Structures are given as C-alpha cells and as structure tokens.
Amino acid sequence: MVHISKSRVRDRRREILRAASHVFRVRGFHAAGMRDIANELGIAVGKLYYWFENKQELLAFCQEDCLTALLRMATRTRALNVADSTRLWHLVVGHLRCLNEWTPGSLAHLEVESLVEPHRERIQALRDQYEDRVRAVVSDGVRSGDFRPEVDAKVASLCVLGATNWSVKWFRSGGALPLNKIGDAFADQLVRGLVVDPQTWSPPTDDPFSGDDSDD
Template identity: 50%
Template structure:
C-alpha cells in the first residue's frame, strides 16, 4: 500500500512537471528564454510562485531538468534507430527527423535544450557527456554510410555537427501553429540535409525517405521526464 501511494505520488509529480514545462515553453517562445523568470512561468500556470519552487528550486534547476529529459529521449531514440536493419542513410534520416520532432513536439520547454552554458559546472558535466555520446551516434551512422558507399563526407565529425546544428536550431523558428507539424518539418529537413550527403551512386539510384508512420512508431516510447541521460 505504501509503495502504491509512492508510485501514485511520483506519477502526479511527473504530470505536474510536464505541465510546468509546457507553460515554460509557451513563455519562452513569447518573451525569450533569458527574459523569462520563475514568476513569469508561475503566472502562466496561475500558480503561486512558492508552489513552483516546490517542483524546481530555481531557473537553473528547471533548465537542467529540461536538458536531462530531452537528452534522455534523444538517446533512447538514437539507440532504437541505430539498431534497425536499414541502410545507414535511412537511419540517419530517421535520427535527424526524429530529433526535430522530439525537440519541438514531444518535449515541452525544449528551447532550454540549447542552454548548456547556463548550467553550473556540476550539472553541465554529465549533460555534456551525454550530448557528446549522442553526437557520436550521428558520426557512426555517417562513417557507416561512407564505408558502404551510400554517403559522402570528407569529415564525418563536421558533417555530424552541421546536422545537429540545423536540427537544434529548429527550436528557435518552429511554431506549432505554422501550418506543418514538427514531424513534417523534421521530414523536410532530413530530406534536404541527408540527400545533400548522398554519394553519387546512391543519389543516382534514388533514395526513398522512410515513412512518417515509422518515425511516429519510433518516437512513441521516447519521452520519460526526469530519467537520467
């Protein structure tokens, strides 16, 4: 009985934190991340600021939670995609499209994902290690694609960083009411960028982008707020 009550309490806390992240996301988009304070987020929720501090000690605590949640989802998605029995270019497409979709549709408050430097050193270290590990997934897929003759990239690290930079920056310009969903934007961006890396032989034979249905199936289990990256 005690364990059941504890599980229920944890579930309510997780739901409330997601509500807070959704409110923070709206305020971040409206007035900018750096101009947003805890009082602004509390006002968006019609919540006393003291109640907000029950869930997050300060803005850095909130940003750390956003980054931890986002990175956990990205790394689970990457592990799932990397293990698929598909060519490297198709898996790279799925990873890039999934990255955009997860940041902009699945993870509330993901504007905070870019703000690694806003964290203190103690919090920043583990987050940066996780981000580096995630980046290596892109590099492995590019290396594999080059070895298989389906991709071309003189420097896979530069290519990986370019793809990640474009995908991450989407949180700055994506708008939920802009006419396309985050998954559709992810598809379009992945089409543009992955096709730009195709080797001539692969481009000449035609590259069929994976379906949005497959992307959706891969995304569904990716978000579990608060898990370790």
C-alpha cells in the same frame, strides 16, 4: 510529503516546462523569472518551488529530459534493420520530433552555456554521447559506401545537428508548416547531400516511431 510516483513527478515537471517554454518565447529565457512561470501556470510561486528549486534546476531538467529522449530515439534507430542513409533519415526526423513534439521547453534546450554545476558536467556528458551517436551513423554510412567517401563524419553531423537544433528558434506548433513536412524536407536535403547516388536513393515511407512519445 505524500508519495508521488516517479512518472507522476516527471509528468508534472513537464507540464511546468510547457508553461515555462511559452514564457521563455515571449520574454526570452534569461528575462523570464520563476514568478512569470508561476503566473503562466496560475499557481503561487511557492508551489512552483516545490517542483523546481530554481531556474537552473528547471533548465537542467529540460535538457536532461530532452537528451534522454534523443538517446532513446538514437538507440531505437540504431537497432533498425535499414541502410545507414535511411538510419540518418530517421535520426533527423526523430531529432526534430524530440525537440518540438515529444519534450517541452525546447528553447531552453539551446541554453547550453547557461547551465552551471552541479548540472553542467552531467548534461554535457549526455550531449556528447548523443553527438557521438549521430557521428557514428555518418561514419558507418561512409564505410558501408552509402555516403560519399570524402564525407567528413564530424563536419556532416555538425551540419545535421545545427539544422535540427535551430528549429526550436522558429518552429511553432500549429503554424503554417507542419512538423512532419519539415522533417521530411530536412532529412531529404541533409541525407541526399551525403549519399553516393542520390538519383537512385529514395526516402523511407515507414515511420519507426509511429505513435511514440518520449516515454518508455
């Protein structure tokens, strides 16, 4: 086998995921076969097996790639010198962009129950880690007095994660609603719903992820 760099492998795998994603939307994740994905790419199915041993491996790669991007985005958000409410705002926008812009194959991101071992445990750990980060931002905000004292960080973060995750079911790139408009509106609704004083609160105007994609 010719030597191929790690990032080249990832890029090619993402390219495949992008094609797979289209097939998933049209046929549904479970009805779509490796042959359908190969057809979409215009390659022989044997070639596809060179990059992914089976659909489970493709599913695991999709979720791991996406969760890695989400965790990196959360780490960068945490490092920002901003109020907790603003941090949650960036997290909502970043989550929507990770899922729908930075990493491909988003629909497969929701197929949590479909993943089997040896992948399931590893991916579930990443998922838990990310959900903890989101919850921590809300808890911090309650402690700092940004958010109302009665806010339950666990419930509020589940509300945030649901609204953002669900976007992969309906968002279409190039559709009538651009992603930045959706991001602003979602973040506004979800953050404003928690802050102590929504009337003096205003959304941030800068973009800390400007020019970003999910790569290092």
